[in-house]
Amino acid sequence: MGIWSRKSVAVMRQEAGAGGGHLRRSLGVVSLTAFGVGSTIGAGIFVLTGAEAAHHAGPAVTFSFMLASLACFFAGLCYAEFAAMVPVAGSAYSYAYATMGELVAWIIGWCISLEYVFSAALVAIGWSGYAQSAFGDLGFHLPQVLTAAPFRWQTDHVVITGTWVDLPAVLVTIGCTLLLVFSTRQSAIVNTIIVSAKVAAIIIIVVVGAHYVNPANWHPFVPPNTGGYGNFGWTGVATAAGVVFFSYIGFDGISTLAEDCHHPQRTIPLSLFLALAICTALYVGVSLVVTGLTHYTGLDVPDPIYHALSAVRADLGWLKALVAVVAVFGLISVILLSLLGQVRILYAMGRDGLLPAALTRTSPRFGTPHIGTLWTGAVAALTAGFTPLDVLTELISIGTLLAFAMVCAGILVLRKTDPHHERPFRTPWVPLVPVAGVLCCLYLMYSLPIYTWKRLLYWLLIGILLYVAYGYRHSKLTRAGAAP
Numbered sequence: 001m002g003i004w005s006r007k008s009v010a011v012m013r014q015e016a017g018a019g020g021g022h023l024r025r026s027l028g029v030v031s032l033t034a035f036g037v038g039s040t041i042g043a044g045i046f047v048l049t050g051a052e053a054a055h056h057a058g059p060a061v062t063f064s065f066m067l068a069s070l071a072c073f074f075a076g077l078c079y080a081e082f083a084a085m086v087p088v089a090g091s092a093y094s095y096a097y098a099t100m101g102e103l104v105a106w107i108i109g110w111c112i113s114l115e116y117v118f119s120a121a122l123v124a125i126g127w128s129g130y131a132q133s134a135f136g137d138l139g140f141h142l143p144q145v146l147t148a149a150p151f152r153w154q155t156d157h158v159v160i161t162g163t164w165v166d167l168p169a170v171l172v173t174i175g176c177t178l179l180l181v182f183s184t185r186q187s188a189i190v191n192t193i194i195v196s197a198k199v200a201a202i203i204i205i206v207v208v209g210a211h212y213v214n215p216a217n218w219h220p221f222v223p224p225n226t227g228g229y230g231n232f233g234w235t236g237v238a239t240a241a242g243v244v245f246f247s248y249i250g251f252d253g254i255s256t257l258a259e260d261c262h263h264p265q266r267t268i269p270l271s272l273f274l275a276l277a278i279c280t281a282l283y284v285g286v287s288l289v290v291t292g293l294t295h296y297t298g299l300d301v302p303d304p305i306y307h308a309l310s311a312v313r314a315d316l317g318w319l320k321a322l323v324a325v326v327a328v329f330g331l332i333s334v335i336l337l338s339l340l341g342q343v344r345i346l347y348a349m350g351r352d353g354l355l356p357a358a359l360t361r362t363s364p365r366f367g368t369p370h371i372g373t374l375w376t377g378a379v380a381a382l383t384a385g386f387t388p389l390d391v392l393t394e395l396i397s398i399g400t401l402l403a404f405a406m407v408c409a410g411i412l413v414l415r416k417t418d419p420h421h422e423r424p425f426r427t428p429w430v431p432l433v434p435v436a437g438v439l440c441c442l443y444l445m446y447s448l449p450i451y452t453w454k455r456l457l458y459w460l461l462i463g464i465l466l467y468v469a470y471g472y473r474h475s476k477l478t479r480a481g482a483a484p
Helices: 009-017 029-040 043-085 092-099 102-137 167-182 184-210 233-256 264-293 304-310 317-351 370-386 389-417 432-447 450-474
Strands: 151-154 157-160
Touching (some): 029 184, 029 233, 029 264, 029 317, 043 102, 043 233, 043 264, 043 317, 092 102, 102 167, 102 233, 102 317, 102 389, 102 450, 167 317, 167 370, 184 264, 184 304, 184 317, 233 389, 233 432, 389 432, 389 450
């Protein structure tokens, strides 16, 4: 009994199948894959491609996406086994509860909050940048004080920007929150339509943009290191891979919806790998085109694709308009799933007593956890309005990497502690695949700047204090006297 108590897989499955007040199963393979692709193809393509090319990797940011996807593949094989065994809301949090105990599960759940709430805010900031560019071309401009966060982080100190709030980022977050309150199914339909259009448009951008690529912009493909770890060269590729790993969070988001989908033992593993394959192909294509259209040193802008197309001398106004429309509408799907993933994590933690039970209440009319949704949306909106992009990106990535590493380690633990449990999907080549997943994630974490580790430690300290003050005392498993 206590912080190392584990919740059995059988109990989790029983809770997920219980009646009354639980989530409606309304999603299939197409909807679930679309949620994964929709949340993954967003800030990674529309925002981070340019920033990481300019700061760390140059044109070799393409290799960074490949490296991140490799780590994601190993983690995905482990996720698939867990998702098939434990088809419940909560994703990595629930998997850790079944394998490594309550305290580790709490830490993972707390880290995943970095992944979802902050990523929703980050994507909303990116959406704001593209929306302002698009409306600016139409002659409509917001007052300057309503266009960005009131401060930004510069190396080791804060710089005041003179603005008040990023109003478009706040408004789009609120809109997505309200849509999720009304219906998960309707959100899925809206998301599937947006994602289909977004993928088609990105393919058009890659195909057309490839005709205007200047190969000279790719030389050198891996810029030489300028001094210090992560300043271009191959260490820069690794650092960029650690940052753009954030781009694959939709991968984790699929498994948080286990209690929202039909036949999760089959649906989730298939959706995981379909989403990863589609997203990796699109990331590689876009990163090659963007760095080929203009020199990477000029890509440190909120809207790198738009900027790259603007550098082409040919009249590509129609393609720029397409980018603006895709970004404005396409990033909405990313915000939707980021919020939805966080709500499902809160739902699972509230059901276990580690957070207030109000977070598990579902609306009698809509069948959605409305209180948790509104709370998540409010925090994300405030973060989007008042926090700069650069503070969020690396913090999200390191929290995601830690969660993925724990999931990979959990496979090794559960194979020892519960070897005979039914596994509709089995991770192949154990222990090779889980160990490779852990090592890839740890290497990418190591590649991130030291100040990112400091912020993670501060975040973990706050989380542990919250667990001691509330979670431990209200844990249903601990109060029931469950043995580890």
